Amino acid sequence: MIFDSVYDTYRGVVTYVRLIDGSLHPREKLTMMSTGSTHELLEIGVSSPEPKPTKGLGVGEVGYLITGVKDVRLSKVGDTVTLNSAPATQALEGYKEPKPMVYSGLFPIDGSDYPVLRDALDKLKLNDASLAYEPETSTALGFGFRCGFLGLLHLEVLRDRLEREYDLDLISTAPSVIYDVTMEDGSEMEVTNPSEYPTGKIKEVREPMVRATILTPSDYIGAVMELCQTRRGSLQGMDYLSSDRVEIRYRLPLAEIVFDFFDQLKSKTKGYATLDYSDDGEDAADLVKVDILLHGDQVDAFSAIVHRDNSYSYGVLMAGKLRKLIPRQQFEVPIQAAIGSRIIARETIRAIRKDVLSKCYGGDISRKRKLLEKQKEGKKRMKVVGNVEVPQEAFIAALSSDDPEPKKESKK
Amino acid sequence: MPAQPTGETPPLDGSLPASAGAGAASRGLSLYVHVPYCRVRCGYCDFNTYTAEDLGPGASRDDYRSNLARELDLSTRVLADAGAADRAVTTIFFGGGTPTMLAAEVLAGVMDDIRDRFRLAPDVEVTTEANPDTLDPSYIATLAAAGFTRISLGMQSAVPHVLATLDRTHDPEKIPDVAKWIKEAGLELSLDLIYGTPGESIDDWRRSLQVALSNDVDHISAYSLIVEPGTKMGAMVRRGELPMPDEDDLADKYEIADAAMEAAGLHWYEVSNWSTSAETRCDHNMAYWRNADWWGFGPGAHSHIGGVRFWNAKHPRAWSDRLLAGESPAIGREVLEASTQEIERIMLAARIDSELPLDSLGTGSDRAIRGFVQQGLLDGDAVDEGRFEPTLQGRLMADYMVRILTDYVS
Numbered sequence: 001m002i003f004d005s006v007y008d009t010y011r012g013v014v015t016y017v018r019l020i021d022g023s024l025h026p027r028e029k030l031t032m033m034s035t036g037s038t039h040e041l042l043e044i045g046v047s048s049p050e051p052k053p054t055k056g057l058g059v060g061e062v063g064y065l066i067t068g069v070k071d072v073r074l075s076k077v078g079d080t081v082t083l084n085s086a087p088a089t090q091a092l093e094g095y096k097e098p099k100p101m102v103y104s105g106l107f108p109i110d111g112s113d114y115p116v117l118r119d120a121l122d123k124l125k126l127n128d129a130s131l132a133y134e135p136e137t138s139t140a141l142g143f144g145f146r147c148g149f150l151g152l153l154h155l156e157v158l159r160d161r162l163e164r165e166y167d168l169d170l171i172s173t174a175p176s177v178i179y180d181v182t183m184e185d186g187s188e189m190e191v192t193n194p195s196e197y198p199t200g201k202i203k204e205v206r207e208p209m210v211r212a213t214i215l216t217p218s219d220y221i222g223a224v225m226e227l228c229q230t231r232r233g234s235l236q237g238m239d240y241l242s243s244d245r246v247e248i249r250y251r252l253p254l255a256e257i258v259f260d261f262f263d264q265l266k267s268k269t270k271g272y273a274t275l276d277y278s279d280d281g282e283d284a285a286d287l288v289k290v291d292i293l294l295h296g297d298q299v300d301a302f303s304a305i306v307h308r309d310n311s312y313s314y315g316v317l318m319a320g321k322l323r324k325l326i327p328r329q330q331f332e333v334p335i336q337a338a339i340g341s342r343i344i345a346r347e348t349i350r351a352i353r354k355d356v357l358s359k360c361y362g363g364d365i366s367r368k369r370k371l372l373e374k375q376k377e378g379k380k381r382m383k384v385v386g387n388v389e390v391p392q393e394a395f396i397a398a399l400s401s402d403d404p405e406p407k408k409e410s411k412k
Numbered sequence: 413m414p415a416q417p418t419g420e421t422p423p424l425d426g427s428l429p430a431s432a433g434a435g436a437a438s439r440g441l442s443l444y445v446h447v448p449y450c451r452v453r454c455g456y457c458d459f460n461t462y463t464a465e466d467l468g469p470g471a472s473r474d475d476y477r478s479n480l481a482r483e484l485d486l487s488t489r490v491l492a493d494a495g496a497a498d499r500a501v502t503t504i505f506f507g508g509g510t511p512t513m514l515a516a517e518v519l520a521g522v523m524d525d526i527r528d529r530f531r532l533a534p535d536v537e538v539t540t541e542a543n544p545d546t547l548d549p550s551y552i553a554t555l556a557a558a559g560f561t562r563i564s565l566g567m568q569s570a571v572p573h574v575l576a577t578l579d580r581t582h583d584p585e586k587i588p589d590v591a592k593w594i595k596e597a598g599l600e601l602s603l604d605l606i607y608g609t610p611g612e613s614i615d616d617w618r619r620s621l622q623v624a625l626s627n628d629v630d631h632i633s634a635y636s637l638i639v640e641p642g643t644k645m646g647a648m649v650r651r652g653e654l655p656m657p658d659e660d661d662l663a664d665k666y667e668i669a670d671a672a673m674e675a676a677g678l679h680w681y682e683v684s685n686w687s688t689s690a691e692t693r694c695d696h697n698m699a700y701w702r703n704a705d706w707w708g709f710g711p712g713a714h715s716h717i718g719g720v721r722f723w724n725a726k727h728p729r730a731w732s733d734r735l736l737a738g739e740s741p742a743i744g745r746e747v748l749e750a751s752t753q754e755i756e757r758i759m760l761a762a763r764i765d766s767e768l769p770l771d772s773l774g775t776g777s778d779r780a781i782r783g784f785v786q787q788g789l790l791d792g793d794a795v796d797e798g799r800f801e802p803t804l805q806g807r808l809m810a811d812y813m814v815r816i817l818t819d820y821v822s
Contacts, residue, residue: 047570330812353805354664356813358636358684360763361507362444362700365715366417366721366746369756376815 001092005075005126008168013126015065015075020092022083025056027203028118030067033091033408034243035406038084039067070121077129079295100148100257101131101208101279103192104155105173105301106162107144109392113168121145126160131158136193140301140385140395149175151277153259172303173301180206180282195305197289199340205287208254211280216273218244223268231256232285232307243363250387251280255305290314290344293336294323297386301395309402311335311337315345318398328352333388416712416723426490429747432718433495439718440502442699443530444520445480446710447511448728449473451545454579456606458640459710460726461509470736471729474793477518482526482735483709489514496705496717500533501526503696506540513543516551520558527559535696539559544582545589547779550783552574552597562665563598564588564633564659564694570623571616576638577654579644582624587801590775591627592698598691602631607665609637610649610656617665618672625676629691634669634673634687636662663808670804683763702761703753711741718780719753721746754821762814763807768800774820 004016004265024030024044026193031038043066045053057063069075078094125131134149148342155175162168184201191194191197212233218240225235225248227246233250241247265273290311292302302322315337322335325370328349337345360368382389450461466472469478481812487713491497504526511519519540526532539562540555553561569575570584587603594601603624607617637657639649648654678686681702687693699706700716708715711731716722722745725731734741748756761768770781781800784790789806790813791799802810 229671330809340816350660352659352809352812354659354666354808356763356808356810357638358634360683360701360760361639361697362706362708363712363723365700365716365756365760366419366714369752369759370417372755372759372811372815372818375811376818379815 001080001094002075002077002079004077005072006117007072007123007126010068011066013066013072013075015067015081016047016062017057017065017081018062019057019059021059021088021287023058024065024081024083025055025201026053029082030081031087032074032076033080033082034076035074035079038071039074042066044066055297064275067286072126075126077127095129100130100178101151101254102149102155102175102177103146104143104149104175105136105138105146105193106133106145106159107138107141107171107173109169109171109396112143116161116166117145117168117170120162120168121147124161128158130154138173138301139196140299140383140390141384143171146197148192152262171399174304174399176305177208177253177255178256179287179305191305194289195300197303197305204284206282206284207287208282209280210252210257210277212250212252212257212275214248214250214273214275215241216246216248216269219267220244220273221246221248222247224265224273227253227261227264227268231261232309252277253283253285253307276363288339290318291338292318293334293338294322294326294388294390295386296336297388299385302398311339312344319345319347322394323347323349325397326388326390329388331387336390416726416744417746419721419723419746422722422740422742422745424739426486426722427716428490428494428720428744430494432720434740435716436494436496436718438641439499439702440505440699440704441496442497442503442505442696442704442707443501444616444696444706444710444713444715445504445506445511447476447506447508447514447712448711449476449508449513451513451543452581453644455644456639458610458643459509460735462540462728466727471727471732473514475732476514476728477521477525477533479735480522480709481733483741484525484529486735486740487707487709491707491717492559494717495568499531501530502533502534503537504532504539505801507695508541510543510546511540512551513545516554516558519560520554522602522737523558523560524633531554532559534658535585538562539694539696541604544586547590547593548598549562549593549597552593552599556597556599562602562694564602564604565594566632567603567620567624568606569609569612569616570620574616574620577609577611578606587623588627591629595628600630601628602633602694603627603629605634606634606637607634607667607669608662610654614661614664614668617668621672622667625672625678629678629686629688631687631694632673633694634666635664635684659818666802666808670807680763680807683810696766701764703757703760715742719748720817721748748781751821755818758817758821759814762802762817764783766794766801770795770800771800773817774822777817777820780816780820781811789813 001020002015002017006012006014008243026041026044028041029038030041043053044057044063047064051064080091082088108114121133130150133145136144136146159172162170174190181189181191181198181202182204184203214224228250231252233252236249236251239247262275265275286308287305288308288311289305291298293412302318304314319335319337326349332351333349335347336343382391416718423528448461467740481638538560540560541564543566567587568578568580578632591601605620639646641716649656653766673686678688680686681693705717712724712726724742731741779796785792785795788803789809791801792802794801
C-alpha cells in the first residue's frame, strides 16, 4: 500500500510503500490498482535513512519504489500496488479520504503563472492527500483554483509552500466553509464558494460548528469572551487550571474563526492565548450572501456568506476599503454592498477632476513622455470590471484583513 | 532637479547624427541659458541650482561667462557640421536658478557673446527669469539696453505665510514697484504664480491672483505646486510634516485662476499660461511645445535639434571640466524615432489652444474625440472646425486625453 510519495527531479516519482502481502523484486511489472496503469519496477529499496537499493521487499517491510514515472497523479497515497503477472483480486481499503473543512480560491497574480500553479499543486498533492482543488474562473481574478484545506493552518502552510518552493505570487480569496443549503422545494446542495450560493427560495442553511478550547491567562478572560461572543460563540464551560490560567470552551461557527480570529485572539491577549478546535457537527443559522457591486456590476471575488447580523458591517467595511483602494475614474463610481437586490451599504468614488501635470519645460519633455508611457503600462495591468478600472493591488489589499493604505492621489 | 534621463552616450565632440540637420532651415532656433545659482534654495525647487559662490576650480561664478562662451563656440561648430546652423535665432531664455544673481553687466556680456556667434532675428524675444529681490531700475535698464525684451518675475504668491512655506525670501509688497520699473523700461512683464502650497486657503489664492492682476501684466504662468521627491518639501511631506496638495483643491484653484484671468483680459493659450494677446505669449516656451530646435547652454541644460534630445552634465564643475578639456558637456542623448516624435507632438500640442489639428491624429481617433466632447472635455464647435480646443474641464484632464490619443499613433 502506498503511504507517501515524493517527486525527485532526477528520478521521477519515488513511492513509499508498506508491503501487506507477498513480495516485490526489481524488474517486475507493477499495476496501480486505482488507475490500472502498469510500470516496470526500476529500483526497490529501504530507507536507512538514505535510500538503499535491495533485492526486494517482503511482507510487512517498508521501503520505496522507483518506476521512472514522471506523472505524479499515477501514484496516489492509499492506492494498492500489485504484480501485473499475479494481481491481487481486491484492493486494500486504503486511507479514509480526509474531508476539507475550509475552502479558498488561489489565483496567480500574474495570469501566465497558471500552469506553474497547476503543476505545483499536483506535486504538493503527492504527499498531502488532504489537499483538494479544482479549476476556478473569476471575472475579477482570472484563472485559478478552488482549494479545500483541513483547516486554517493547512491553508497557510500550503500557501507559503507554493510561494516559497515554487516562487509564485498568489492572491487567496477570503476562506469559506462548507454550507449545506436546503431549498424550499426540498432539494439540498453543498456550497463551498459564495458564487455557487443559490438564488432561489432557501429553507435552511446549515454551517459547520467547532468546539474551541482556549487557554489564556486569567487577566484576559473578559477580552476573550467578548471576542467569542461577537463571533457568535456560545460558552460551554470555563475551568481554572491554576490561579492565573483559565481554560475557556466555546462552541463557534467554523466560518467565524477561519478569518483572522486567531490573530485577534493573540492580539487581545498579548500573545498568551492558545487555540485548539475540533469539528462539532453543524447548526442552522441565519446566513445571507453579501455581494459587492462596482458601478452596478457584481464583483465575484468580494462576495461573502455572512450572518445576517454581520452583513451590514461587512458591507460597510468592504465598500469603505474599496473606496480607498480604487483610483478615481472619469465618472462617479458607486460601490454598493447588496443582499440579493437590497442595497445595504454605499460609498462613492468621486469622478477625477484633474489629470494633468501643470508644468512642462524643455528639459521635462523626455521625462514627461516616459511618465506617460509608464502610466499607459500601468493601465494595461488594470482589471476592468464593468467600466471601472481596478488595479490588481486593490484586490489583494481588499481581501487582506489589514486596513488599506490610502491610495495615492497624485498621478505622478 | 530630477536625475537626468537615461540615454545613449553622445560622442565627445558633441556631433549630431545627419538626421538632425534635415529640414532645419524650416524650423526656428531657440537658445536657453541655464544659470545654476541661487542665494537660497527653495524647499519645493527641484531645478539644477547651487547656492555656494565657488563650486571648485574653473566652476566659480566668475568663470561662468567664459565657460558659457566655450559652449557657444561648440554649438556653432556642431550645428554647422549638422547643416543646422543657417537660420536666425528667434528666442533666447535665461533660466535657473536665478539668472539675476549675476550682475546685469554679465548677462549683457553673455548677450554680446551670443550676438558674436549667432544671427538674431530682428524681433527676437529675449527673456530672463528674475527674483523680485534682485531687481532695481538700473539693473533693468542695463538688461533693456542689452536687448532683453521680457522679464518673468518669480512672484509665486502675495501672501506672506505661503511665501514662507515656499522658502521665498522676497517681500510681496515690492512686487508692484518692480513690475512698474519693468514696464517703464519698455519690457514685457510676466508673473509666475504657484498654487496649492500646503496651508494656502482659497482666499489666499484669490488674493495672490488679485495682486498679480492689479499690475500691468502681459502674461501669467500659474503652476500647481508639485511636490518632487528629493526636495526639502518632498521630505517634509513624506514625514507627514506638510500635507500633500489635494487634487480637488488644485482643480478648484485652477478654475478660480482661469476666471480671474479672463476677467482681467488674459486668455489661456497653454494649460498653465495666460496672456493678454497672441503677441505677448512666451514664444520661447511655444518653441519647446512645438518641438522646434533649441540649444540649452549651461549645467544640466537640455537641447533638442531635429529629433535628437541631449543633455549636459548636471554639476557646474562636471560641465566646466568637460568644456575646459575641449569636449562637449553633453553626457546623454536620445535619437527619437518617428513614432516617438509623434507621441511627443500630441503630448505637447494637446496642452495648447487649437494647436493639434484633428486630421493629424491617427485613424480611429475620431471616436475618442467624440467621446471627449460628450464628456465635456473638448469644445464641440471647435471639433466641427477640426480644432482641438479643450474646455476648462478638458485642460485639467489633458494627460488623460493624451494617453488615449497616443494609442492611435502607429
